[in-house]
Amino acid sequence: MTTREIILNRALELFNLRGIENVGIRELATDLNIRPGNITYYFPKKEDILVELGKQLSELNSATIVKLENPSMTDFMERYRQVFNNHYEYRCLFLSFVSQMQQNKKLSENYGKVEKSRLEDFRKILNKLVEAGYLDTSVTEDDIEQLVSFLSLVARFWISESTVSYKKLSKKQAINHYLNLIGFVFSKHATIIGKKQINSFLSGL
Amino acid sequence: MTTREIILNRALELFNLRGIENVGIRELATDLNIRPGNITYYFPKKEDILVELGKQLSELNSATIVKLENPSMTDFMERYRQVFNNHYEYRCLFLSFVSQMQQNKKLSENYGKVEKSRLEDFRKILNKLVEAGYLDTSVTEDDIEQLVSFLSLVARFWISESTVSYKKLSKKQAINHYLNLIGFVFSKHATIIGKKQINSFLSGL
DNA sequence: GTCTATACAAGGATAGAC
DNA sequence: GTCTATCCTTGTATAGAC
Known part of the structure; x- marks a missing residue:
């Protein structure tokens, strides 16, 4: 699975669990053990x-x-x-x-x-x-x-x-x-x- | 009209116009020509x-x-x-x-x-x-x-x-x-x- | 009781180093 | 492709002036 796919999958899980507005990029990054800027690379916004x-x-x-x-x-x-x-x-x-x-x-x-x-x-x-x-x-x-x-x-x-x-x-x-x-x-x-x-x-x- | 009422009335107008999430306390204060802390006095959150x-x-x-x-x-x-x-x-x-x-x-x-x-x-x-x-x-x-x-x-x-x-x-x-x-x-x-x-x-x- | 100034934390976004 | 540093905005808390 590519980094991009990993991000998408986990984002969907966390967004579903706690709501889009309540899951920050930093939190998603910590959860995936990558850095926030790495997410930004695949998804600028x-x-x-x-x-x-x-x-x-x-x-x-x-x-x-x-x-x-x-x-x-x-x-x-x-x-x-x-x-x-x-x-x-x-x-x-x-x-x-x-x-x-x-x-x-x-x-x-x-x-x-x-x-x-x-x-x-x-x-x-x-x-x-x-x-x-x-x-x-x-x-x-x-x-x-x-x-x-x-x-x-x-x-x-x-x-x-x-x-x-x-x-x-x-x-x-x-x-x-x-x-x-x-x-x-x-x-x-x-x-x-x-x-x-x-x-x-x-x-x- | 009390300050409290003025705040409520204008807040409703702005929230209806542009959405609750898109109207900040600072913006509401500027619009009313009062200071943000004044809004906080009547409405802590x-x-x-x-x-x-x-x-x-x-x-x-x-x-x-x-x-x-x-x-x-x-x-x-x-x-x-x-x-x-x-x-x-x-x-x-x-x-x-x-x-x-x-x-x-x-x-x-x-x-x-x-x-x-x-x-x-x-x-x-x-x-x-x-x-x-x-x-x-x-x-x-x-x-x-x-x-x-x-x-x-x-x-x-x-x-x-x-x-x-x-x-x-x-x-x-x-x-x-x-x-x-x-x-x-x-x-x-x-x-x-x-x-x-x-x-x-x-x-x- | 009413209002102001200021500071802090958290979140999104950006530029650039490696 | 990955990561760091930094900026800006927003909500919120506090200390204090009138």
Whole structure:
């Protein structure tokens, strides 16, 4: 493993454990038994570490998320389970989401692009779920916008909320809590077969 | 206005404008044409300013929120409109929500108490809405928990999301966006009369 | 009780020696 | 590629003037 990779790995661990703002470059260096300037050599600014971690997350998501030609309701729920698992591994980014988006230009640029295509992707999937008879045909374009809106809010802030309000929950319990919430909202727009898939997915968690 | 009040008022303005982390004590002092130590006299730590702003917000909410004996669906939506308006005035607190909750013990204690009773309050209101025939009788206790969960997520993070994703929206537009989301979710659990009230509330925004 | 001046520690960032 | 020295900013503590 290169020094650069060693720094990235340990930074992610410490940031996840104690928060980005609470882990200094000096501390990270001491932990790795290297000198602060050495970290600066690979990452001139602290921001740069986070830009790289952000890239890792989006690559992880790309690798995890399989293209769905004919998505079922189960596929949809399963995809969110995977995305949430990935988010958890990079939870430090979500816990400092707003401040990073405001201060870290590159990170926010990268995130903006990825997020835009991700939302577009989900719009398509929802439309396909309607066509395939998993979501009700009464679901309008406007409803889909609201559903995407809802998904986007949950995806961005579930980690923040669970860190603040559900500290005692394990990773799995926390993820299940929010998958249940998504299932709850979506089942009201699902067909009978769609509901069935949601329920069996949730009861299998 | 006392010095203490002047400090609090201007701090809120600057924190809202540029973020809590980006406004230093020295800068606030310069802006007010007083010396940093003078701020320290009233607020030994920066945290203490935020504790006080947190109290102001919860007092504002208490003052705004009218006790509802026989709440209608319209009352429910209207209450959220008021709460969101109040949140916006103290948006800096929500933009740094997670880090404050983790680092500011008093603020998080105070918030914990208020939030607990607020959620309890909303559970009661939802139950009453069922009894009064605005929400469907098929709504179970478990459904109510999910709805409260949903409301809690939106209430805490709508400002964060709109700051990051909907920068161009005005205060009113942003609030309307999230009221629409709440209406969207709730209308699926509402009776005919309940739906009517939600729709007429939303179209009157 | 109110306000000022000053000092200190910690964190990010930079230039340059080896 | 690695490390040292140094600077600047921020939060905070203290001593003392009015």
